[in-house]
Amino acid sequence: MSKIDFSEIEIGQVYGRPYLAKVWGYKTHFPLSRGVVTPSYSDQIILFVTKENQVSATKYNNYINDGYLYWEGEEKGGNDSRIIAAEQNKDTIHLFYRHKHHTEFFYLGIVKPVSFVKNEDKPSTFIYQIIGNPAFTTSTDEIQPNIISERETERRSLALSRIGQGAFRIHLIKLWGTCAITNVNIPEILKASHIKPWRSSTNIERLDPYNGLLLSPTIDALFDRGFISFEDDGYIIISKQLRKEQELLNIGPHIKLRNVFESSLKYLQHHKTNIFIK
Incomplete structure (x- = not known):
């Protein structure tokens, strides 16, 4: 299964859809015009999240708080099942975020699903932990219990506490x-x-x-x-x-x-x- 290449995309940098389309080999940026992009034959899910949409657009309650993204899914929930099953399917979710419409997006890296509320009559609601580039993130799953330091135990407890909250x-x-x-x-x-x-x-x-x-x-x-x-x-x-x-x-x-x-x-x-x- 092929991937869209993120080697030229840096966390914290600003990108527009036309530039991303060019980097990823699209003829136009229209395939990237949705809030959720799931490229064919790829294990990547790309979120384009706007906090403040234009007046005529559907209003979503999207924001970032304390390292977590609070995000409402698509209006008709078309990609809800794919997003909910992302970890099970080993899909990687990337976040591009902007505060206001018609501006470029900050690339905030990879996000990890934490919780969701699936709704039938309105957009489902998701929480993602923003974990950034996995090359610089230690997975707690790889740490053996008998060598976990006191500091690491404290860090895990804090992480679980934040997820719960x-x-x-x-x-x-x-x-x-x-x-x-x-x-x-x-x-x-x-x-x-x-x-x-x-x-x-x-x-x-x-x-x-x-x-x-x-x-x-x-x-x-x-x-x-x-x-x-x-x-x-x-x-x-x-x-x-x-x-x-x-x-x-x-x-x-x-x-x-x-x-x-x-x-x-x-x-x-x-x-x-x-x-x-x-």
Whole structure:
């Protein structure tokens, strides 16, 4: 099985589709005009991801956060099955990313599938870890357990933690859509906040979307540190320590969660009992 040659493509450099078409032997750049390109007789999958599409185009919720790509697949999911089976089929997925339409793409290297939510009525959602060029990346699968260093063990634990939190975040975005209080809809700044903290949760609780709130940064910081909590009806509880700062922080007793799910009540109770500063 042949491959499209990436020997002339460097991570961090900017490329346009016409140039890539020329390098790869296409007569025009039109075969590369889609968001997902799966060249015939190749084990390569190429993603062309645009964060901010033009007004007339289909809107996708695509962005990069902490080394992970959060990406919505094609509108009709034509290549979903191929993408989901990429690791099983030993396909390599390459990422070209740009912030705005009608600009050139940054090549960010190879990405590894971490999690996905397959949807029938809207684009499926994927998380990819951006791992770059495999020539400079050590595969943890090649490390023997008896010679793993303490630092490597810590690195693996951190990687698994981030993957878990990435999956948690994508499920929270699906559950809430926007900030659970303010309706702010800027995914890059919204925080996937655990109600019962990660450190205190079981593995199941850590990935349970009902143990989470999607919050804007200020609200998230106050909630995470116990300066605010929420009643079972969703209304805010404000610590006495914030009396002087309430107005500056633009918070008050009128604030409430947009929804309170029954499955979240036990987590809210834990937060009120163990995290909230009265």
